[in-house]
Amino acid sequence: MAHSLDPQGAAVTASEIAPEGPLRTADGQPLARALARSQARARRQAFLLVLPLLLFVLITFVVPIGQMLQRSVKNDGFSANMPQISAWFAENPPGTEPDAAAWQALALDLQAAAEARSIGVVGTRINYDMPGTRSLFTSAGRQVRRGIEPPYREKLLEMDEDWADPQLWSVMRQASTPYTANFYLAAMDMTRDEAGNIVRVEEQQRVYLMLFMRTLWLSLLITFTTFVLGFPVAHLLATLPMRKSNLLMILVLLPFWTSLLVRTTAWMVLLQQQGVINDVFVWLGIINDSQRLQMIYNQTGTIIAMTHILLPFMILPLYSVMRTINPSYVRAARSLGATSWTAFRRIYFPQTLPGLGAGALLVFILAVGYYITPALVGGSSGQLISNLIAMHMTRTLNWSMAAALAAMLLGGVLILYWLYDRLVGIDNLKLG
């Protein structure tokens, strides 16, 4: 530490030496400049401490997400492997009937792709936009691998009449550039028709918007149930003497520290048809042995398990705000004639709003992105948007679609995160 630059010490020295003119430090520099330099150095030092971690997070977290976003608009499966037909599409405006040159380009590209064994990639890319066409490409690839002679159009149509389908040509035109917004359109249950106009997909194929709505609705419901269950508990913890409330706090913190998979497993065990809860109901005579409740592998299972898992995230912020509420306000209200309900509604509840906002936002943010619990206890009706992303990543291998859905979810979460930072401040995020 350079003590000569210590602003306070310097000021004293300077005022002793030079009582007139601008203040100077011991070594004769103007004080303002010395101060600015020392502050800049302090800023640099602070920044250097943060820099390694910032770089680490940028490389291992921000860049991967950037790559994912890039993948949601970029898919060169067709354009990179079918160069000639892609060039033809670039030269001719939309709506041009495929001419002899187009058929030749298509046939030669198919042959080249079949030889390079990339025909599957091409077919998969077209299949994303027009389901059922992958085999069209792979079977054509098998037949043209040995070579194909003119007339190309007739030869291809002989293999399969679908090659003349205007819809197929429209889809190939869209795939002929590496960048496309089609995956975002598909994520909103929309597609392009033959003329390239954006239209909604058929009724029975609309899944994504429904899943987004379901995710929103279930997250809201779970946020509400955590509020209903968390509010009284947080209030009790905040008003009990510290010794007792610390003991009861363990009951909140233990689930918080317990593995997510353990808690999900516990609910699977409890909610099963042959599980403990149904057994208790049968034993109490509430239900018959033959009519055991189906409480798992549906939305009920998702809601119960997620409420339990996210409840501590509601209780903890509520508790820390309620601790600071002065009880004499409520007493004053009562002494002025308010009923206990009025005192609660008009005096106590408004003071808990900061904690309620923090807890509700946090629970909602965590709920919209939940994956593990819905995947294990949700069945098919309790799946959320995250599960669909995972399905596209691991089963259908439509990674661009997964990336587009993930980008939309990410956008929503980031808006909520920004809101959380504005309203609560991330500094106030507390754990336990």
Next chain:
Amino acid sequence: MALPKYASTTERIWHYTYLVLCGAIFFFLIAPIVVVIPLSFNAEPYFTFTDEMLAFDPEGYSLRWYDSLLTFGMANPDAPRDGSWWADAWANAKWIKAAKSSVIIGVFSTILATCLGTLAALGLSRPEMPYRRAIMAVLISPMIVPIIITATGMFFFYSNPCELLTWFGLSPQCGKLAGTYLGVILAHATLGIPFVIITVTATLVGFDQSLNRAAASLGANPRRTFFRITMPLILPGVISGALFAFVTSFDEVVAVLFIAGPDQQTIPRQMWNGIREQISPAILAVATLLVIFSIALLTTVELLRRRSEKLRGITPH
């Protein structure tokens, strides 16, 4: 919370209803975790209490599921239980291998996250730090962004980490991080960092900066000041942060599913497979062990928190 003397009958009834309600909610919070423990000693392969168990008949209880944790995957599970049997279990039993992977990944990712995170927290809690809020938001975001999105991004990045350099016009060749211990450790360190940042910055809020100035004025250089003054005072917070990071890694399954190879079979991944394929009470035995583990962690963190408050001169309640 005592009821005042002037409370009316309605208020009394309401008060006791409220207490019962709170009791029920506490029961809801804790019961699922507690129920798992006795069920893991079930002698039958059921997920409910058998009549023998309810009658506290010793016949109804057994350690068979704990035993199956050891024997599952062993080369010779039926051999006599001597030294070589235990060696076999140590080398081949799937759950033991999973525990080893989990510990390796957990320890190294925790060290990485704690070192980088503590340094950054020190910088972030200095008043001179520029762009503090924005940088903090970026560093906390791995906790907020849904894990499925993080895992998706990591899947693309880790399978070809050099793709990044192609943006700059380079085309280097390098191996992939997916399927390696290093990849999973880096991923888990990223996920654990927010917890370290939050706990350590919270500890530093109560840290008296004049202690550092005092050390400096007495002639200590910055490094000595850090290790002799700052570090001992913030150590409880750092250890809590490290425990959070460790738990995050120890409990993480989605990133492991996406980027780990067959060698990095961790406990959560093994549990995930067990639950998805055929759930057996052996899962409950693992769950019980993990619950005991979390009780131990919770106790440690609570003790550390009290110690930290004492060190910082905040009177414990």
